[in-house]
Amino acid sequence: MISLVKIKDELQRRKKETALKNYAPHLKQFAFHTALPFIRWITGGNRSGKTESATVETIIRSTGEIPTGYMDQKYIRKCEQLGIGHPDKSLAEVYSKPINLPSDNWIVTADFPNARDVVIPMFRKYIPPGYIKRWWQTDKIWEIKNGSRVSIKSCDSGVRKFFGPKKDNVQFDEEPANGIYDECYTRVADSEGQLYGAMTPMFGITWTKEEFLNKMGIDPDIFCINFDIDDNPYLSDESRARLKKKFTGVEADIRLHGTYTSRTGLVYGPSYWDDLIHLIDPFVIPKHWLMIGILDPGLATTGYLLAAVSPENKKYLVGEHYGRDLT
Known part of the structure; x- marks a missing residue:
């Protein structure tokens, strides 16, 4: 058999x-x-x-x-x-x-x-x-x-x-x-x-x-x-x-359709942000945490973010600046 x-x-x-x-x-x-x-x-x-x-x-x-x-x-x-x-x-x-x-x-x-x-x-x-x-x-x-x-x-x-x-x-x-x-x-x-x-x-x-x-x-x-x-x-x-x-x-x-499409517009739209999740009470950032500066020097507008990174690799945005006609 x-x-x-x-x-x-x-x-x-x-x-x-x-x-x-x-x-x-x-x-x-x-x-x-x-x-x-x-x-x-x-x-x-x-x-x-x-x-x-x-x-x-x-x-x-x-x-x-x-x-x-x-x-x-x-x-x-x-x-x-x-x-x-x-x-x-x-x-x-x-x-x-x-x-x-x-x-x-x-x-x-x-x-x-x-x-x-x-x-x-x-x-x-x-x-x-x-x-x-x-x-x-x-x-x-x-x-x-x-x-x-x-x-x-x-x-x-x-x-x-x-x-x-x-x-x-x-x-x-x-x-x-x-x-x-x-x-x-x-x-x-x-x-x-x-x-x-x-x-x-x-x-x-x-x-x-x-x-x-x-x-x-x-x-x-x-x-x-x-x-x-x-x-x-x-x-x-x-x-x-x-x-x-x-x-x-x-x-x-x-x-899915294999068409040429330009990825323009908002990278992160409104659906990515939730105040209940992304806003927390202020706290003192420990001095030993890593701090990262993020700069977007646009031709018309300039944006800057300051982020703190915890030892557990959690990111906290702690500062920001937005201006026009600075470049």
């Missing part, structure tokens, strides 16, 4: 073997994979499937294996809105971009902890078993048996680490510095490869909006698409509701 443990192990093995083959992109993932421009960019909310799409694309372009899973049928009627043809076919049947093998590829991440926690597990989830010849842990490089290479690069290592010979494909996971993007563009521009990325616009309205979103439909080399959390049919209703409960207003626009 086969034990439940062995059955579970066998199911996990089969799931791993068929992960890429059965990858079933949602509507906007399908649009991303089949778009033809040299540059493809996703702005998306958390849990919208953006990192999954970009990572699967790198696996396609380093192995030559294209998923044969079909798009969820409930999205077929919406395909015309995005100009997606053949929605009843698998990705493998309509993927028409040239793939030159072996290929030399970069995955550019914000930092190595992000690569460790997000990109590397995603890559390992979808890379077909037996395709990896070797994983160089120190250099963060996968050698593929067909001769391709996939290297993890970190933005926090600085722009100089991105100098060098041409690359076939570059994937960005989250927004890079403009200078690093330019170097990667240079590495790929004279190859027949692709430049693509996926990001949540956490830093507000930055250079990427002008470079990608604003040029969509104007520059034939650029394709930009937004992934909303509601575009992901594989996210449970419970998880979706929990995230929507947590994030509202501007944070929801950015984290």
Whole structure:
């Protein structure tokens, strides 16, 4: 009699073997994979499937294996809105971009902890078993048996680490510095490869909006698409509701809907202050407590706060000054 443990192990093995083959992109993932421009960019909310799409694309372009899973049928009627043809076919049947093998590829991440926690597990989830010849842990490089290479690069290592010979494909996971993007563009521009990325616009309205979103439909080399959390049919209703409960207003626009939004206005609104909590009776500040001065030298107005910090790390605002035309 086969034990439940062995059955579970066998199911996990089969799931791993068929992960890429059965990858079933949602509507906007399908649009991303089949778009033809040299540059493809996703702005998306958390849990919208953006990192999954970009990572699967790198696996396609380093192995030559294209998923044969079909798009969820409930999205077929919406395909015309995005100009997606053949929605009843698998990705493998309509993927028409040239793939030159072996290929030399970069995955550019914000930092190595992000690569460790997000990109590397995603890559390992979808890379077909037996395709990896070797994983160089120190250099963060996968050698593929067909001769391709996939290297993890970190933005926090600085722009100089991105100098060098041409690359076939570059994937960005989250927004890079403009200078690093330019170097990667240079590495790929004279190859027949692709430049693509996926990001949540956490830093507000930055250079990427002008470079990608604003040029969509104007520059034939650029394709930009937004992934909303509601575009992901594989996210449970419970998880979706929990995230929507947590994030509202501007944070929801950015984290859930992946839209470029400027974080302006009051940082601490009226709801952050409660007289019953934040006002206490005066007391003598012990001389050994740490005192911190906080200065905001605005162009029109200047603010100053004096704070006392107790040995238990509690902060007390004990002085303030506000003035105009002092700078």
